[in-house]
Amino acid sequence: xxxxxxxxxxxxxxxxxxxxxxxxxxxxxxxxxxxxxxxxxxxxxxxxxxxxxxxxxxxxxxxxxxxxxxxxxxxxxxxxxxxxxxxxxxxxxxxxxxxxxxxxxxxxxxxxxxxxxxxxxxxxxxxxxxxxxxxxxxxxxxxxxxxxxxxxxxxxxxxxxxxxxxxxxxxxxxxxxxxxxxxxxxxxxxxxxxxxxxxxxxxxxxxxxxxxxxxxxxxxxxxxxxxxxxxxxxxxxxxxxxxxxxxxxxxxxxxxxxxxxxxxxxxxxxxxxxxxxxxxxxxxxxxxxxxxxxxxxxxxxxxxxxxxxxxxxxxxxxxxxxxxxxxxxxxxxxxxxxxxxxxxxxxxxxxxxxxxxxxxxxxxxxxxxxxxxxxxxxxxxxxxxxxxxxxxxxxxxxxxxxxxxxxxxxxxxxxxxxxxxxxxxxxxxxxxxxxxxxxxxxxxxxxxxxxxxxxxxxxxxxxxxxxxxxxxxxxxxxxxxxxxxxxxxxxxxxxxxxxxxxxxxxxxxxxxxxxxxxxxxxxxxxxxxxxxxxxxxxxxxxxxxxxxxxxxxxxxxxxxxxxxx
Numbered sequence: 001x002x003x004x005x006x007x008x009x010x011x012x013x014x015x016x017x018x019x020x021x022x023x024x025x026x027x028x029x030x031x032x033x034x035x036x037x038x039x040x041x042x043x044x045x046x047x048x049x050x051x052x053x054x055x056x057x058x059x060x061x062x063x064x065x066x067x068x069x070x071x072x073x074x075x076x077x078x079x080x081x082x083x084x085x086x087x088x089x090x091x092x093x094x095x096x097x098x099x100x101x102x103x104x105x106x107x108x109x110x111x112x113x114x115x116x117x118x119x120x121x122x123x124x125x126x127x128x129x130x131x132x133x134x135x136x137x138x139x140x141x142x143x144x145x146x147x148x149x150x151x152x153x154x155x156x157x158x159x160x161x162x163x164x165x166x167x168x169x170x171x172x173x174x175x176x177x178x179x180x181x182x183x184x185x186x187x188x189x190x191x192x193x194x195x196x197x198x199x200x201x202x203x204x205x206x207x208x209x210x211x212x213x214x215x216x217x218x219x220x221x222x223x224x225x226x227x228x229x230x231x232x233x234x235x236x237x238x239x240x241x242x243x244x245x246x247x248x249x250x251x252x253x254x255x256x257x258x259x260x261x262x263x264x265x266x267x268x269x270x271x272x273x274x275x276x277x278x279x280x281x282x283x284x285x286x287x288x289x290x291x292x293x294x295x296x297x298x299x300x301x302x303x304x305x306x307x308x309x310x311x312x313x314x315x316x317x318x319x320x321x322x323x324x325x326x327x328x329x330x331x332x333x334x335x336x337x338x339x340x341x342x343x344x345x346x347x348x349x350x351x352x353x354x355x356x357x358x359x360x361x362x363x364x365x366x367x368x369x370x371x372x373x374x375x376x377x378x379x380x381x382x383x384x385x386x387x388x389x390x391x392x393x394x395x396x397x398x399x400x401x402x403x404x405x406x407x408x409x410x411x412x413x414x415x416x417x418x419x420x421x422x423x424x425x426x427x428x429x430x431x432x433x434x435x436x437x438x439x440x441x442x443x444x445x446x447x448x449x450x451x452x453x454x455x456x457x458x459x460x461x462x463x464x465x466x467x468x469x470x471x472x473x474x475x476x477x478x479x480x481x482x483x484x485x486x487x488x489x490x491x492x493x494x495x496x497x498x499x500x501x502x503x504x505x506x507x508x509x510x511x512x513x514x515x516x517x518x519x520x521x522x523x524x525x526x527x528x529x530x531x532x533x534x535x536x537x538x539x540x541x542x543x544x545x546x547x548x549x550x551x552x553x554x555x556x557x558x559x560x561x562x563x564x565x
Contacts, residue, residue: 211329361402376442406421
């Protein structure tokens with residue numbers, strides 16, 4: 001496989017360089033590999049230590065070693081089979097290109113035939129409408145956690161209550177539109193903009209508003225107002241510092257150039273080069289843009305007034321512009337707009353990044369626990385009942401949103417201390433590793449949608465132990481979610497997964513020793529259970545690590561926390 005992958009199938013001119021012997025050689029290599037693997041497993045299970053082992057722990061250890069080696073070998077074999085398919089596709093493409101070297105056709109003349117609409121990548125899955133009742137909820141488009149379904153259950157509960165309570169519930173349902181974060185954001189931005197622009201409509205305050213360039217303050221307010229508090233603080237601080245730096249640079253450039261157009265052009269080029277490095281090289285887009293924006297608004301406006309291309313303001317020197325007055329007015333307007341934006345963001349419908357992050361993380365864990373509770377190895381296989389591709393993509397997209405919320409939460413102001421970004425970063429990393437484990441098991445299930453006779457017998461033989469493992473992991477996910485939601489320590493006496501998983505591995509070991517020959521099962525029948533056991537082991541370790549991080553965040557139970565006051 002390494003030799004095949006090292007050979008590039010296309011040269012620079014687009015011609016194929018494949019070898020017809022690759023497919024035959026790879027099939028021979030797969031056959032030899034399967035024979036060697038089969039002989040190695042037979043030799044392993046005939047060893048004296050395995051045949052005489054009687055303790056469950058020893059049997060589980062032997063089977064875990066077999067699961068690790070077996071899962072690796074099966075994955076390598078699957079990769080080889082897919083590489084064969086890839087070579088076959090290249091051969092077909094090669095024949096197609098040789099028949100039509102230029103790739104041109106006259107199909108465009110057949111105007112009576114409809115042209116099939118092309119779909120963008122990912123259009124068939126992973127794209128969920130914002131109005132989908134199955135996925136639209138306050139924490140984002142996380143599938144399976146439906147606000148409508150939960151509300152309907154509560155509505156059934158109220159069906160036997162009084163008519164007034166039923167009307168109250170219907171009113172609550174009807175006003176659900178106004179509980180959305182985007183509606184709250186639009187309302188508070190509109191209210192704040194109307195209040196800030198109000199002095200410009202009053203004759204008594206209009207001169208003061210015009211003198212101090214209130215329109216620039218209104219623009220700064222619009223830029224600072226974002227959905228959450230942390231993002232507003234970050235944007236507001238970048239806007240404030242960038243405006244001050246841009247104003248100072250404009251004053252220095254104007255005084256040195258003394259209205260020399262060539263020096264001003266050179267200074268403008270230097271400012272653009274420097275700000276481009278800040279935006280692209282440092283990745284601080286808002287900061288760099290605000291610097292160059294303030295510089296341009298001050299220096300270029302002063303030059304336009306000096307050459308009589310723009311009417312001068314008497315408060316700023318008229319036709320003989322005073323650069324300090326120009327920068328002072330714009331800096332004051334920008335600072336006032338930033339402060340007003342922070343006030344509106346915090347006073348009207350505040351949306352905390354840290355609270356939204358913790359709620360979203362709890363929701364994600366609850367969803368993962370429900371997915372695992374389904375027991376993905378039920379017979380017959382029902383991949384859609386475990387986790388389809390659409391749901392998997394939504395889980396990863398939701399995790400990406402949580403990562404952005406974590407980055408914004410560190411800019412929030414907390415009196416009890418800074419936001420523990422490092423600890424939550426480790427928790428998100430563990431959550432991402434668990435989602436990758438979910439994906440590995442999902443790939444195995446989608447590949448073997450129909451179980452063989454031996455595989456069905458093995459799954460039936462280990463059904464009780466497998467159900468216990470799934471239930472235990474689902475329970476631990478719910479405990480983690482509850483602790484994160486209420487920000488309360490976890491109970492130290494949580495059940496572990498190791499013992500339950502060892503029972504599953506020991507049961508697989510006994511099936512191989514006692515039932516495999518009777519049923520006629522093969523080593524390939526253990527593939528899905530190998531993946532299942534390895535995934536459960538990884539989930540157990542990740543949950544244990546997240547539990548330790550939560551203990552660092554919220555502490556542990558003690559007598560002071562449990563006082564009945």
